[in-house]
Amino acid sequence: xxxxxxxxxxxxxxxxxxxxxxxxxxxxxxxxxxxxxxxxxxxxxxxxxxxxxxxxxxxxxxxxxxxxxxxxxxxxxxxxxxxxxxxxxxxxxxxxxxxxxxxxxxxxxxxxxxxxxxxxxxxxxxxxxxxxxxxxxxxxxxxxxxxxxxxxxxxxxxxxxxxxxxxxxxxxxxxxxxxxxxxxxxxxxxx
Amino acid sequence: xxxxxxxxxxxxxxxxxxxxxxxxxxxxxxxxxxxxxxxxxxxxxxxxxxxxxxxxxxxxxxxxxxxxxxxxxxxxxxxxxxxxxxxxxxxxxxxxxxxxxxxxxxxxxxxxxxxxxxxxxxxxxxxxxxxxxxxxxxxxxxxxxxxxxxxxxxxxxxxxxxxxxxxxxxxxxxxxxxxxxxxxxxxxxxx
Numbered sequence: 001x002x003x004x005x006x007x008x009x010x011x012x013x014x015x016x017x018x019x020x021x022x023x024x025x026x027x028x029x030x031x032x033x034x035x036x037x038x039x040x041x042x043x044x045x046x047x048x049x050x051x052x053x054x055x056x057x058x059x060x061x062x063x064x065x066x067x068x069x070x071x072x073x074x075x076x077x078x079x080x081x082x083x084x085x086x087x088x089x090x091x092x093x094x095x096x097x098x099x100x101x102x103x104x105x106x107x108x109x110x111x112x113x114x115x116x117x118x119x120x121x122x123x124x125x126x127x128x129x130x131x132x133x134x135x136x137x138x139x140x141x142x143x144x145x146x147x148x149x150x151x152x153x154x155x156x157x158x159x160x161x162x163x164x165x166x167x168x169x170x171x172x173x174x175x176x177x178x179x180x181x182x183x184x185x186x187x188x189x190x191x
Numbered sequence: 192x193x194x195x196x197x198x199x200x201x202x203x204x205x206x207x208x209x210x211x212x213x214x215x216x217x218x219x220x221x222x223x224x225x226x227x228x229x230x231x232x233x234x235x236x237x238x239x240x241x242x243x244x245x246x247x248x249x250x251x252x253x254x255x256x257x258x259x260x261x262x263x264x265x266x267x268x269x270x271x272x273x274x275x276x277x278x279x280x281x282x283x284x285x286x287x288x289x290x291x292x293x294x295x296x297x298x299x300x301x302x303x304x305x306x307x308x309x310x311x312x313x314x315x316x317x318x319x320x321x322x323x324x325x326x327x328x329x330x331x332x333x334x335x336x337x338x339x340x341x342x343x344x345x346x347x348x349x350x351x352x353x354x355x356x357x358x359x360x361x362x363x364x365x366x367x368x369x370x371x372x373x374x375x376x377x378x379x380x381x382x
Binding site: 017018019055056059091093094097098101103127131137161 | 209
């Protein structure tokens with residue numbers, strides 16, 4: 001008798017692509033917390049590496065008729081994920097362009113996709129999270145897991161504007177992250 | 192005796208850059224209405240032509256220390272404008288990435304800049320306008336002129352997804368546009 005138990009796959013999407021950023025550091029610090037609390041496999045999808053150009057598909061994403069290789073690759077990542085963590089900085093009270101661009105590329109892949117928003121900023125990035133949640137609700141993701149805010153203290157940065165150590169900063173939000181991650185798994189789409 | 196009366200300059204920023212779009216058509220149709228109601232000079236700034244890459248400045252825009260030619264060119268356009276009309280489509284309940292990207296590139300140029308939001312969509316794009324206004328308020332533009340919604344009827348599109356004729360579509364919102372444009376001029380920063 002063979003028993004196959006496939007654990008769900010959570011993709012953490014790093015929403016900041018600026019040359020100087022901390023999103024990649026936060027992603028590395030939250031990944032093990034999310035993995036442990038959810039029991040899922042976790043992969044980090046870095047939009048900086050994906051390097052999507054500004055939305056250049058000739059047809060509406062709702063048609064699902066993609067022409068570019070970069071769109072197809074991105075579509076496969078999300079279609080193959082059982083839930084998605086959107087890791088977003090707050091830029092000027094809103095979400096970053098790179099993250100919105102990546103979201104706007106796809107359509108059917110997002111439907112009923114369980115999502116967790118993790119925002120960060122000097123005040124936790126709550127305004128960006130609120131705007132992003134409106135967008136995810138509009139598209140029809142399952143946002144029952146809500147959002148978690150990570151506050152970045154001013155003295156957390158080194159002279160290179162990178163975090164000296166992301167772990168203690170993320171640790172402050174670890175309980176909220178664990179609770180949200182558990183909700184995410186309960187709602188996960190298992191492919 | 193020489194009298195120099197410099198009329199203020201309004202820049203209409205076309206916020207959509209997708210291969211198939213109608214923003215350029217809407218811009219051409221609203222420009223004469225705004226010019227007449229405001230008494231200002233009006234220029235159309237097309238983000239598709241400006242072709243800004245995803246924000247790639249190494250330093251925070253608040254420092255005003257730009258390294259790239261594309262950033263300096265964009266900075267000069269906004270610094271030289273007495274007020275700005277943000278023409279935005281609604282994508283998935285929010286503003287398009289290209290517009291947010293352009294906004295996030297600058298900082299000081301936006302302070303106290305009188306702004307009018309013109310949104311468009313099947314339902315007027317009000318959700319995108321609301322999110323955009325939060326961003327503009329966060330940065331510190333003068334948003335007293337508010338926003339104007341332009342509803343695009345389904346039968347307004349040709350088979351190429353372009354508007355058959357933008358003028359009658361814009362005409363429905365012309366009164367609101369004229370009133371908002373007048374407010375814009377009253378608040379204009381004259382350089």
